[in-house]
Amino acid sequence: MARAERERQMLDVAKQVFAERGYRAASMDEIAERCGVSKPMLYEYFGSKDGLLMAAIDAAKAELYEATSAAMAGVADPHEMVWRGMLAYFEFMDAHSRSFAMLLQEPLLGPATTGDALEQARRQQSGLIAPVIAALAPGLPAPAVEAYTEIIIGGCERLAVWRLGDPGLSAAEAARYMTDFTWNGLKDHLGQPAPVPAPGVPRSEGSPVEEAG
């Protein structure tokens, strides 16, 4: 089998196995076996288990970037642009939930480089978002633009992960909440301040500080 073809096949199988088992529990032996190939071939093509993961992330990153930027391209109204981008983002997460759940949800494993790879993906997203914000709020200083961009990205990620465990929120609804919050914050919803229950007091489920041990 030709190199390019094998490489593609290996990547597909790897993505699948990683999604099924999680990165750590996935074994190179299994991936190799499912490819109908022996382990050293994987190392020939990807160098290491981390390398294989990185390649999978890079591929996903490219797909995500393509999906979101395509959705935003050619839209004139910035409000609409953000909406389209957000919607594309959440729909992409729906379509690839299995693999992205692994990336965003299961924390900590990583090859140190994995974090960097995800960080790169975020930089791509911030490259899409920041210009829109800057264009919308010309008076906003650059650091604020950057900070808001990060906040938006974090909000998107969190909402995406949260949605994995709660099927009651469609991609469109998530995108709507996100855009709404981005534009208005809480401002549009403010009523007269009601009393806020004091934190730190034991609640019905018991104090969370205690339940740790």
Added chain:
Amino acid sequence: MARAERERQMLDVAKQVFAERGYRAASMDEIAERCGVSKPMLYEYFGSKDGLLMAAIDAAKAELYEATSAAMAGVADPHEMVWRGMLAYFEFMDAHSRSFAMLLQEPLLGPATTGDALEQARRQQSGLIAPVIAALAPGLPAPAVEAYTEIIIGGCERLAVWRLGDPGLSAAEAARYMTDFTWNGLKDHLGQPAPVPAPGVPRSEGSPVEEAG
């Protein structure tokens, strides 16, 4: 040495080693050695490497909860309350950056359960935030409150991680951006829509889709 004392010592050493090496690269042998104890003792006390990590996370979680809830307790004004909570959060991250960087930044490792543990920590935070939002915006439907809460948590995390690589943003500034964004979104900053550069066109660093291979 008494059990409680040993346990505490082991936890301290483990946190340190995890922070130094990262979870994956940290070996149980090294942790044991640095404790001046043999490996099976670690297993006696924590069951597994994951268990040890979980214990460390639980401890950090409790500390974080305590710090933020203490900062918010006894404050009457909700606006002020959010500000205090955010500030406490970012200051906590400053103080514990090494360990929390590992938790939030390095993605993927995990024991499947680690993700759950972090999720629990987020639930604690959402337990602090959601009531404030609900109190502030009495008309806001519950699902929206939940969604906004997640967005805020995600924004905080992202900003915290981002700050790790960019020392130019103080905890107070981060907290200010976060509260400002939470209250106003972009609304307060909107100018007349300027033209937004179209996404998807190659930029100076080259197309990110290409740079993957």
Added chain:
DNA sequence: CGGGTAAGTTACCACGAGTAGGTTACTGCG
């Protein structure tokens, strides 16, 4: 002193990442 228990140890196993070195098979060339 003797028994029970809790802290602690050595010496091991299993499993999975990564590698050395050899084998097949196809291509191009005299």
Added chain:
DNA sequence: CGCAGTAACCTACTCGTGGTAACTTACCCG
């Protein structure tokens, strides 16, 4: 045709590290 070179590929191994079984010491209590 026969031979060299090369590229895909495999068997069989090493080694680090998580995890465990079985034994040893030391203390407390009657």
